[in-house]
Amino acid sequence: MENFDHVWKWKLQTDTDVTNVLDEDNIRETYKRLSNILPKWQTYRNGKNSSPLKTLSESLKNISLPYNEIRRYSLLEFEEIPEAPLRKIWHELGRVKEYKGQMNEEGYYYAIAVCKPLLLIWGQTLAFDSKVRKNMPRKYGIPSYRFKLSYDEWRNAMCAISEDLNDNAACIEMIKEISSSRYKVTEPVPYGRYLDIYYWTGK
Numbered sequence: 001m002e003n004f005d006h007v008w009k010w011k012l013q014t015d016t017d018v019t020n021v022l023d024e025d026n027i028r029e030t031y032k033r034l035s036n037i038l039p040k041w042q043t044y045r046n047g048k049n050s051s052p053l054k055t056l057s058e059s060l061k062n063i064s065l066p067y068n069e070i071r072r073y074s075l076l077e078f079e080e081i082p083e084a085p086l087r088k089i090w091h092e093l094g095r096v097k098e099y100k101g102q103m104n105e106e107g108y109y110y111a112i113a114v115c116k117p118l119l120l121i122w123g124q125t126l127a128f129d130s131k132v133r134k135n136m137p138r139k140y141g142i143p144s145y146r147f148k149l150s151y152d153e154w155r156n157a158m159c160a161i162s163e164d165l166n167d168n169a170a171c172i173e174m175i176k177e178i179s180s181s182r183y184k185v186t187e188p189v190p191y192g193r194y195l196d197i198y199y200w201t202g203k
Helices: 002-014 027-037 054-063 064-069 075-080 084-098 111-122 131-134 151-166 168-185 190-202
Strands: 108-110 148-150
Touching: 002 027, 002 111, 002 168, 027 054, 027 064, 027 111, 054 064, 054 084, 064 084, 064 111, 075 151, 075 190, 084 111, 084 151, 108 111, 111 151, 111 190, 131 190, 148 151, 151 168, 151 190, 168 190
Parallel strands: none
Antiparallel strands: 108 148
């Protein structure tokens, strides 16, 4: 949680109506924080890119505007998020672990390459590492044995998770209370982070 808090508390101070963590004034600090944490989270282990952090720096710049479009949506409104910026983010962060930072037309990337940095700066997606995938219900369509996902597989799973969360008022209230107590603000709530912890600890 200390690693997540290092970025999340910075985000809470930085994201306002007119500024955000990926705008021109703040992106260097955000990159500094992510580039310190993501290797420790083994995000780019066994990747094919010899310079993933250099590519990450480029990708963060490229998703500055798409991030600004989605940052006010929470997991509860996932189906309402415009697909164009979400898909752009998926490709840009996904390519960081690929050979020479190349995209592929299928949008087929290591899930953690996209989801771990996005979890840190947005808080609404799960990280989808191997332990989380193993413990998630099979109905979400996330294979436990496969490291890579397509954009559609990820989005469909996130929409299903969002639907289930919306049907569980008690869970929503619990997460809100924990988040408010920890961060001293009521919004935004990092629903994805707490569900990631939930599945990481067991079925």
